[in-house]
Amino acid sequence: MPHVFEIAPTGRAKCRGCGSAIAKGELRFGEKLPNPFGDGEMTLWFHPECGALKRPESYLEAAAEGAPDLPDAERLEAVARHGTAHRRLPRIDGVERSPSGRAKCRHCRETIPKDAWRIRLVYFQDGRFEPSGAIHAGCCGAYFETLDVLERIRRFTALTEEEAGEVRVAIA
Numbered sequence: 001m002p003h004v005f006e007i008a009p010t011g012r013a014k015c016r017g018c019g020s021a022i023a024k025g026e027l028r029f030g031e032k033l034p035n036p037f038g039d040g041e042m043t044l045w046f047h048p049e050c051g052a053l054k055r056p057e058s059y060l061e062a063a064a065e066g067a068p069d070l071p072d073a074e075r076l077e078a079v080a081r082h083g084t085a086h087r088r089l090p091r092i093d094g095v096e097r098s099p100s101g102r103a104k105c106r107h108c109r110e111t112i113p114k115d116a117w118r119i120r121l122v123y124f125q126d127g128r129f130e131p132s133g134a135i136h137a138g139c140c141g142a143y144f145e146t147l148d149v150l151e152r153i154r155r156f157t158a159l160t161e162e163e164a165g166e167v168r169v170a171i172a
Contacts, residue, residue, distance in 0.1 A: 017050025056083035137170035
């Protein structure tokens with residue numbers, strides 16, 4: 001089942017990574033998987049950047065088979081390789097302030113205080129991204145084995161420059 005890059009013929013598909021629509025005429029990445037609900041296969045559509053961030057192995061396979069001219073193909077390939085080198089990076093689903101003080105960090109098992117920055121995590125299972133908790137922003141380096149996560153976080157969360165600075169400080 002070769003994964004594909006193609007121009008979106010309509011604007012009806014949504015990106016499985018960020019959840020926003022893939023516009024008609026925009027380049028999209030399709031990950032082909034066996035259909036768990038019936039015979040045949042299914043295709044999960046992503047923006048190329050979301051595919052490189054969330055499904056790096058599949059993205060690299062498709063890119064090796066000959067991706068169309070992407071304006072930032074080298075950067076996306078480097079992002080995907082970084083995601084395969086650090087196996088937990090594709091789990092990042094954005095950042096948020098903890099709405100309560102009840103959640104526990106998946107890394108240190110300590111409670112995440114109310115209004116503290118936390119990184120949301122998801123697991124890919126049965127063709128879907130399932131929520132799987134969060135970690136303290138400060139546990140980022142130990143959990144992901146790298147501090148180079150801000151680009152991934154900003155892709156999946158709309159942050160102001162001030163908020164991004166706060167997250168950068170919380171991570172370090």
